[in-house]
Structures are given as C-alpha cells and as structure tokens.
Amino acid sequence: MIDRFIPEAHQPYIKLARDFARKDIAPDALKNDVPLNANKALMQTASEIGFLNLTEDYGVTPGLLAQILAIISEADASMAVVIFTHTAAMSILHEALEGPQLSLFQDQITGSGNLPLAFQSYSCPDEIDMPQAEERNGKYFLQGELTNLALVNSARYAVIPARFKGDTGISYFWVDLTDQGVKRTAVETLGVHACGMGDLRLDQAAATLVGRRNEGGQYLDGIIGKMAMAAAAISVGIMIGSLQSALDYAGQRQQGGRPINEWGEVQMLLGNMDSQIRAAESTLHHLCGISDTKTLDFKRSACAAALHLGQMACCVASDGVQLLGGYGYMKDFGQEKRMRDAVQTSMLLGLPAYRKTDMFGMMI
Amino acid sequence: MAMGPDIADILPPNAAGVNVPGIGQDIKKAVALARKFNEEVVKPVYKKIDQAVQMDHDYLPWEFIKTANEWGFYTLWIPKLFGGGGWHMISIYVFVEEIASCCSGLANVIGVHYLGMISLMTGFNMKLIKEVLDEVVRGEKTGVPCLISLALTEPAAGTDVEENELLEQGKVGTIAKRCEGGYRLNGSKCFISGGHYSTWHIAVCYEDRNRPADTFMMLAIRNGMPGFSFGAKENKMGQRACVASELLFEDCFVPDSRVLISVGTFKNTGLKYYDVSNMALESALGGSRPGVGAFACGVARGAYEAALDYAETKMVGGKRLINHQWAQNILAEMFKNVAMARLTYIQAAQLTCIWGIFRILHQTWSFWPLRILPKSFLAIVVKPLMNLKVATNMVRKIVFNPKNLKEYQAAIGWASIAKFGVSDIGLINCMLAAQLMGVDGMRQDHNLEKHLRDSKLLQIYEGTNQLNRQIVFKHLIGRDIEGVEMFPKKNAADSVEGTKISGQGRAVND
DSSP states (O other), rough: OOOOGSOOOGGHHHHHHHHHHIIIIIIGGTTTTOTTOOOHHHHHHHHHHTTTTOOOOGTTHHHHHHHHHHHHHHHHHHHHHHHHHHHHHHHHHHOOHHHHHHEEEEEEHHHSSOOOBOOOOTTTTTGGOOEEEEEETEEEEEEEEEEEEEEETTTTEEEEEEEEOOOOOEEEEETTTSTEEEEEEOOOSOOTTTTEEEEEEEEEEEEEEESSSTTTTHHHHHHHHHHHHHHHHHHHHHHHHHHHHHHHHHOOETTTTEEGGHHHHHHHHHHHHHHHHHHHHHHHHHOOOOOOTTHHHHHHHHHHHHHHHHHHHHHHHHHHHTTTEEEBBTTTTTOOOOOOHHHHHTTTTTTTTHHHHHHHHOOO | OSSOOGGGGGOOSSSSSSSTTTTHHHHHHHHHHHHHHHHIIIIHHHHHHHHHHHOOOOOOOHHHHHHHTHHHHHHHHSSSTSOOOOOTHHHHHHHHHHHHOHHHHHHHHHHHHHHHHHHHHOOHHHHHHHHHHHHHHHHHTTTOOOOEEEOBBBTTTTSGGGOOHHTSSSSOEEEEEEETTTEEEEEEEEEETTTOOOSSSEEEEEOOSSSGGGGEEEEEEEEEOEEEEEEOOBSSSSSSTOEEEEEEEEEEEEEEEEEOOTTGGGTTSSHHHHHHHHHHHHHHHHHHHHHHHHHHHHHHHHHHHHHHHHHHHHHTTTTTTGGSSSHHHHHHHHHHHHHHHHHHEEEEEEHHHSTTTGGGGGGGGHHHHHHHHHHHIIIIIGGGGGGSHHHHHHHHHHHTTTHHHHEEEEEEEEEEEEIIIIHHHHHHHHHHHHHHHHGGGGBBBBSSHHHHHHHHHHHHSOOHHHHHHHIIIIIGGGGGGGTEEEEEEEOOOEEEEEEEEOOOOOOOOO
C-alpha cells in the first residue's frame, strides 16, 4: 500500500516487509516460478523474521497483516499466499484453542523446523468433498480425499476440514502429513507456483481434533473477514507490481518515433490501471479502519473487497501484459506471471460466483 | 454526416465464390476432418506437448508437424493451380476454430503456415509463388514437411512494422542493401510464429532505414541460405506448441529471383509505392486476422465446454452446479459469446475472401476454372503461364486497383474487428469459466488453465488489439469524417500533427 495509508506504529513491520520483498523475494521471483516448486529456504527466512506469526497474539492486527501481504505480493504473490495459507491455518487454531492446547500445536510447528502449515486456502466448505472423520478409543481417523490444499507439498502439518458421519457441521483436524495413512499428490497450477498446491488421499490417517466437534464452521466464520481482507491485499500488491513494470517499460519502449507513454491510448491504459489501484487502496484503507471490529459489516465489506479486487487485479494484470506487448507474454519479464497469479489468487476463499451468492446471505 | 457501421460493408457481395454450391460442403468437410483429427491426434498429445515445452522451451513438436503433413493440412488450402487441395479459403477458418477448441497452440502450428502462404501471395510474384508452393506440395508427398513463416516483428519495432503511418517514424533494423544480382540482408526478427520448423520465411525488410514505408520489401528466404540462421526460441506463457522464433540475417545474399515485392518491381505500374506497400502489408494481416478470431472463438468454445463439463458433475451447496440458476446464466452468456464470436470472424473471413487478399481467386473468370477444372489440366496448361512476367503484372493490376478501395477497407476493417473483438471474447469466456470452476479450473489437469494462458496471446499478436482498434477507426470510421487526424507525429518544432484521413478514405501524407 502507498505509505500515506500506513500508521506510524506499523512502520517497523512495513520496513521489514519491504526489505524482505526487495532483498529475499524479488531477485528470485522469476526463477522460483516453476510448477511444483516450493522454496523452503525462503519460507525459513519468512519464519525467522516472524512472518509466520502474523496473528493477533503477536500484536499483528488484520490491517497490518493486509499491509504486509500487499507489499510482499508486489514482489511475488506466491510468498504472500504462503503467509496467507499459514496464517489462515493458525487463525483457525487460535479461534478454536487457548493456552496450553495451542502451545502443543505451536511446539510441533517449531519441531518441524517452522515449516508453514497446509490449508485449503482456495475453497469454502460448501464446494468441496470432505473426508469422513471417525472416533475410535478417543483417537480420530480420517478417510477420503481432499483436493487443492495450498502448501501441501512442503508442509509437515495441515489443518483440514472433515465431517463425522451423520453430522452436518464441519470439524477441523490437525494432520501430520508424514503419517502412513496420508498420500500427497502435487498438482500443477496456473499460478502461485512457489507456494505449491496438491491433493490429499487419507486412508485411516491419524488426526487430532482442533477445538470442538461440529464447530469448524464457527471458527472459519471468525477468521473470514480478516482473511478476505488479506486476499484483497494480495490482489492490490499484484496490481501495484504490474503497474510499476508497465510504467517502466512504457517510458523506455519506443514506437512511432517516441516513447510509448506519449501515445494517448497507452496513457489511457496506464491511467486506468492507476485509477483502479487507487480505488483498491482506498478500499483496503477503509477496511483497515474497521478491521478491529468483528462485525458483520466488516465481514461483508472484506468479502466484497476480496471478490471485487480479485477480479480487478485480473483486468489490471492483463492490461499490464498488454502494455508490454509480445515482451509481456514472455516469461522473462514477470508480467505474465502477475497475470497468472492474479487469476489464481482471485480464487482464494472459494468459487467466486458462489461467493457472490454468499454475499446475499450476509445481506439478509 | 458520420454514420454507424455501413450495411454496404457486409452485404452479400456480388462476386463469385460465396453462397455457391460446394462452399458449404467444403466447410462441413473441414469441420468433420478437424474433429476427426482432434480425436485421433490432438487430444492424445496436446497436454504432453505443452508440458514438454514447459520443461524445455527448445522442444519442437516435430511428430505433430509430420502427422499434420501426412493428413495433408499444409496443402489443402493451396489453390489447385499450384498443386494444392484447392479447398475454399473460408473453410480454413472454421477448421482452425475446431483445432483451437482443443489447443490453439497446435491450431497455430497449422494456421500460421497459411499466414506464410498469404504473405507469399501478397506481392503476386507468380513465379516465386509457384516455386515455393511446389516445394510445400512436394513436402507432403515425400513426408518432409515444408512450411512457410512470416518474419515481420523486430526487437525494436513491433506495432511500428504493422502500420505504415507508424513505420515512417519507427526504428527498423532489418535492412536490404542492393548488390550485384540481388540484396544483402542484415538484421533480426523476433516472435516469429513457427520460425524454427519452417523451411521458407517471408521476411519483411527495408532498403532505407530512414524511409522504411517507401522502401518496404518482402523477400523469400529459404533455410540454408548463407547468412541466415535461427536464434533463440522464446519462453512463452501459453501457445507453447507453436514456437516463437528469433531469425538472424548476417550479410545474407538474396537473389533478385527471391524478391516478392520491392520499389523496383512496381516501377512503371502507375501505382504509388507507399500505397502498394501499405496494401500489401494490410492485406496479408487482413487475411490472417480473421484467423486469429477463429482461434479465439475456439478458445472461447474450449473454455465454455470445460465449464459445462465441470458444471454437470460438480456439487456446490448440496446440488449440482448446473442446477444453480446463476450457473445456468453464466453458461448461457458463454454460449452467446461463442455464437457471436463465430458470426464475427466468419463475416470477416468472407470479406477477406472476396474483397481482401483472396480477391483474385474470387473473380468469375478465376473462381470457376479453379473450382471445376481438374488439377492435371491446370498443371499442364495454366501453371506454366505463371512463369511469365505478364501473369504477375496482370494480377497486380487487379489486386492493387484503387477503384476497389471501399471494398478493400471493408475487408481490412472487418478483419481487425474479428481480431480484437473475438480475442477479447476468448479471454472473457476463460474468466467466466474461472468464475464457475474456481481453483479446480486453475489445475493443469483441467482444460481451462491452458485456454486461459493461450488466450492472452490472441490479444497481442497480429497487431495488438489497441492497434487493431486504430485500424477500424482508420478504415471504417475516419474515412467518412473530414479533418480527422491519426498517428500524430512530432515535427521539428516538437509540435504534434497527425496524418489526415481524407474523405475518400485513403491515408494521405501530403
């Protein structure tokens, strides 16, 4: 986000995010853009600087989370989705657990070398087939398949939804992905390659119930506003990166005997990108102002922003490619990656068309 | 008074070769053949080829190219006079739509060869056309594919080389210098579709880098000519099956016999060379732009079909996705987009056939003999006449006749409408499909992901959509308005003035 929107108290985090984006992420963003690639070293760095602990317990407000993700996404949306996914999983744990129970899981994360958690960042429960949960002798086991889990290939643990037979509600479970009942399959995707995505096949996989049975829906409801704002922020970051790249190119590339930024059509396209970004930033700024309240109004606004800014980012990133012409379509320039990432991140939190019908549900 | 789209531009034209018995049959045959080819050849390999290029962007799909050659796809649309199948040109557009509905990259592996053929025909050097197309036909018989590419884009000149008004101020770098018996060619071309697996390359170049529009040339370059070599293969987002090549020319000697079009070849014709070069370039691109529309229609259809398949089985909110009313309407919107896309590119293709680059094939005296007479008769009696200079001169007089300006403008303008209009629809349908399929649509094991990547290129090549909008303004809007200026250029005093678009419609510079 543009600095004028960032409160003084957040500046140290913002500086840290900018340094991380500039020094650690940006130089290798294109090199890391390989399907089925997960950059564990970079995830380790994110962990070391505290970016895998961006929850309220550590004093990170939803607004600050969004600002950090926008900055990181400007350099590479993949790393932003890594943090998004881990933070979503952690937030479910925070919604469900307190004190020693929570520490138990945190210790396991530390023991795994602080690898981020896998989570179903791209889906809402209504649109997926869920594994079935079973309790035997006080222990829990999962059977079935779960598709499209972000970070599933690099994570040691996952937080996943499942249903007990006969239940209508969902329950969340902690699963060790190295358990013998777990089989992971990596999936190649359109974008966000350095985060990685895959499917899980669970065959009587041992699991730990997170919080209470059937209350997964409430936990998810408790984090949806914050994560929707975070998704919107990722879209904003992609748009800013795309505009910057297009501006740089338009000042250097000559056609018709002059830099292309002197042509009216190019100016209009760049101006249109900028106007959309400024409107998106204002939306995000407004959300930051109301994000500490877990009201329905915040949730509705955040979900609307995620939907709208996600689609906006697809258009802006597409224009970003267009402004570079043939060069924009080549993998050497980063614009085509931003377009792929924009489309993929617009799917965060679930099927866009279905999420719109959810908005109606919140209205009434 | 300014008008909306002129109905005269799209009225069924009074020319041979449209709405006549047999054309519909050609279209139906082409669609049936493409569908068979999709089932037997394209579907089993297109994802593998896409992945192979993703892993190693130097990979070239030779097996596919050879198979397409065996199926006769590189000669079916060559006129019978030159030994080809002589299928009506309009049928190639629906043919590539079919292939593109599976994979627009592979559709382009076939389609871009015909852009090469169109470019070859542009200057109407009948002897040279015969020489090149004879080799293409031989290649089918011998099993060694002989394809043609158009080498137009340069590293520092993309949009510039596609529009004469910009070309005047552009920085071109592929220069042909006159020498004994021909020309020495230096420079490079980039983003050349199909370059690395083509045998012939129609290279656009210039005799004077400071006056490129007035010294425009097209040369036929064959693999193996000293001084010609291939450079890098580009690493693209999509349409990976169709290589984007760099072509390098270093003191490459091109004999006079390989000159398709140059100032010298139009001496004493009474034609202004600036207009000839403008028409030659616009006609070639005007022939291929409805093809881009056809590719895009195929992509739009592929995205629609992927979404429809998905909606039939996917459960959302406890019921099948296809039973949600909002999903039904998104599918209806996509279906409508495909229907409108097809109508648009077919309209443009028809105009290209009768008023554009294929006009010469649709004269009453040329259409019926080429359609009816057996290939052997044409080969023995008519084909040798192509070696005569009079044949070239006669054809050029018909093609470059200024009296046909309004019809020419309709063909060029509609080609651009098909290009930018339908390619926008291609991407729109991919995004609508993504709305329905969500993250499942982002997986490479679903079809949508590839269509999405592929579709973006359709808005860029054959002139960006922005340039194509300018062409529509120039040929179909500005022609009717006095005092309209386009493509402003800086003069010495750093003020800006544009090229006036006259009431007659021809761009004038003086």
